[in-house]
Amino acid sequence: MRKSAEVVIIGGGVIGTAIAYNLARQGCTDIVVLEKEYLASGSTGRCGAGVRQQWGTEMNLRMSIASVKMFETMNEDLDYDGDIEFKQGGYLLLAYTEAGWRQFNENVALQKSFGLDVRLCTPAEARQIVPHLNTEGLIGATFNQTDGHCNPFHVTDAYAKAAKRLGVEICTYTEVTGIRRDKNRVVGVETNKGFIATEKVVNAAGGYSSVIAEMAGITIPTYPERHQILVTEPVAPLQNPMVMSFHHHIYCQQTPHGSFIMGLGDPTEQPGFNTRATWQFLEEMSQKITWLLPPLKGIRVVRQWAGLYNMTPDRTPILGSVPELLGYQMAVGFSGHGFMLAPMTGLLLSQSILGLPTSLPIEKMDLGRFERGELFNEPSVV
Amino acid sequence: MLRISEHPILTFKHGQQVAFRYDGQELVGYEGETIAAALHAAGVKVLRKSTVLHRPRGFFCAIGTCSSCLMKVNGEPNVRVCVEKLKAGMVIETQQGKGDLREDV
Numbered sequence: 001m002r003k004s005a006e007v008v009i010i011g012g013g014v015i016g017t018a019i020a021y022n023l024a025r026q027g028c029t030d031i032v033v034l035e036k037e038y039l040a041s042g043s044t045g046r047c048g049a050g051v052r053q054q055w056g057t058e059m060n061l062r063m064s065i066a067s068v069k070m071f072e073t074m075n076e077d078l079d080y081d082g083d084i085e086f087k088q089g090g091y092l093l094l095a096y097t098e099a100g101w102r103q104f105n106e107n108v109a110l111q112k113s114f115g116l117d118v119r120l121c122t123p124a125e126a127r128q129i130v131p132h133l134n135t136e137g138l139i140g141a142t143f144n145q146t147d148g149h150c151n152p153f154h155v156t157d158a159y160a161k162a163a164k165r166l167g168v169e170i171c172t173y174t175e176v177t178g179i180r181r182d183k184n185r186v187v188g189v190e191t192n193k194g195f196i197a198t199e200k201v202v203n204a205a206g207g208y209s210s211v212i213a214e215m216a217g218i219t220i221p222t223y224p225e226r227h228q229i230l231v232t233e234p235v236a237p238l239q240n241p242m243v244m245s246f247h248h249h250i251y252c253q254q255t256p257h258g259s260f261i262m263g264l265g266d267p268t269e270q271p272g273f274n275t276r277a278t279w280q281f282l283e284e285m286s287q288k289i290t291w292l293l294p295p296l297k298g299i300r301v302v303r304q305w306a307g308l309y310n311m312t313p314d315r316t317p318i319l320g321s322v323p324e325l326l327g328y329q330m331a332v333g334f335s336g337h338g339f340m341l342a343p344m345t346g347l348l349l350s351q352s353i354l355g356l357p358t359s360l361p362i363e364k365m366d367l368g369r370f371e372r373g374e375l376f377n378e379p380s381v382v
Numbered sequence: 383m384l385r386i387s388e389h390p391i392l393t394f395k396h397g398q399q400v401a402f403r404y405d406g407q408e409l410v411g412y413e414g415e416t417i418a419a420a421l422h423a424a425g426v427k428v429l430r431k432s433t434v435l436h437r438p439r440g441f442f443c444a445i446g447t448c449s450s451c452l453m454k455v456n457g458e459p460n461v462r463v464c465v466e467k468l469k470a471g472m473v474i475e476t477q478q479g480k481g482d483l484r485e486d487v
Binding site: 233234235236238258295296298299300 | 433449458459460479480481482483484485
């Protein structure tokens with residue numbers, strides 16, 4: 001591990017590695033990425049692997065649309081020796097209440113204004129898209145074909161390998177224990193393997209973002225929240241789109257490998273670092289999904305796990321710098337959709353760190369918005 | 383002929399002889415033994431092909447863990463025949479590729 005670096009990035013997930021790559025590509029190669037365990041060991045590798053553009057607020061929409069464009073050519077752009085497994089089978093979002101349906105209508109109008117080719121569907125039309133869908137109680141749905149699936153392990157690997165080729169140092173099993181500051185400037189990062197002098201530090205610590213911010217003396221309103229997922233045995237292709245119901249707090253998609261990945265948000269989950277999996281999740285998930293997608297009743301579950309959403313009060317990430325500490329930047333609080341926003345986040349943060357004009361108005365997503373009261377309040381989160 | 387009928391220490395009890403179908407052939411086995419045991423006794427050693435390289439897969443872990451023996455049983459895909467018991471009249475089929483959950487295939 002080097003003794004000093006131009007930029008130290010805390011977090012070896014998809015966000016940290018994407019930022020490292022984008023910085024290096026623009027000539028800033030004296031970078032160290034610090035990861036407490038192994039790459040993608042936190043929220044990235046535990047996520048549902050979905051890529052969605054059907055958001056209800058401006059910045060999530062603009063960031064996700066730009067990110068999908070980047071996923072489409074990522075294998076070539078990063079000269080990856082594997083395959084990121086990007087499959088654009090679409091997302092079918094289901095509405096079960098009048099309020100939910102009104103929200104979907106508003107969302108679609110906003111999405112179309114940003115150029116997304118999304119459409120409103122009747123239950124019958126939804127069934128044409130997913131023939132085995134149980135439409136009982138369904139009011140309507142929205143569908144966008146260019147949403148889909150991507151493999152978070154491969155994407156992180158692709159960014160990490162491309163960054164390394166450009167000279168970035170990635171230190172796994174290296175835990176940050178402190179951030180040293182001199183008045184209002186960052187001067188270095190302390191780790192369990194020694195000190196690195198740096199004037200620029202990036203908080204990309206996922207579920208642990210508030211812990212890292214605290215080390216820098218910054219208070220941010222993010223908090224960790226457990227979400228659980230399971231994966232089934234692989235079967236022949238059955239379902240192209242991700243099927244998602246905010247009313248039931250569930251989502252379910254078949255991966256290119258044939259396994260089904262599905263998750264369930266528990267509205268009663270308390271903030272905390274607990275990542276234990278529970279049998280209650282397995283039972284509730286099985287009940288809900290076999291009702292919604294009946295052919296899945298015979299499929300076998302091979303594994304279940306839990307990971308942390310890094311939540312913000314308006315379910316929208318916090319990006320960029322803060323006025324009170326020079327050299328501190330962050331890409332945190334993705335509220336369960338960091339993976340799908342990672343490509344554009346990597347570009348925006350690199351531009352912000354290098355003092356360049358940003359491709360999107362990143363300042364709208366700053367920490368100060370909570371004081372100013374300029375919240376996004378994203379409605380579409382499971 | 384692969385069935386051990388005499389053993390110096392162990393004794394074997396088995397159910398009554400029953401007929402079942404395997405890929406269109408009529409075979410016999412003992413009720414209550416595993417499907418894999420009945421197939422093995424009848425000389426069937428290849429239970430499936432691996433899904434990527436299509437190489438033959440046979441009886442392996444024998445405890446329902448390894449997925450080497452997934453077959454279609456009475457229309458149900460991905461049945462682990464090493465732990466599923468044989469019943470009279472069962473229809474056992476070699477599975478082509480990954481199991482298919484659609485009912486009409």
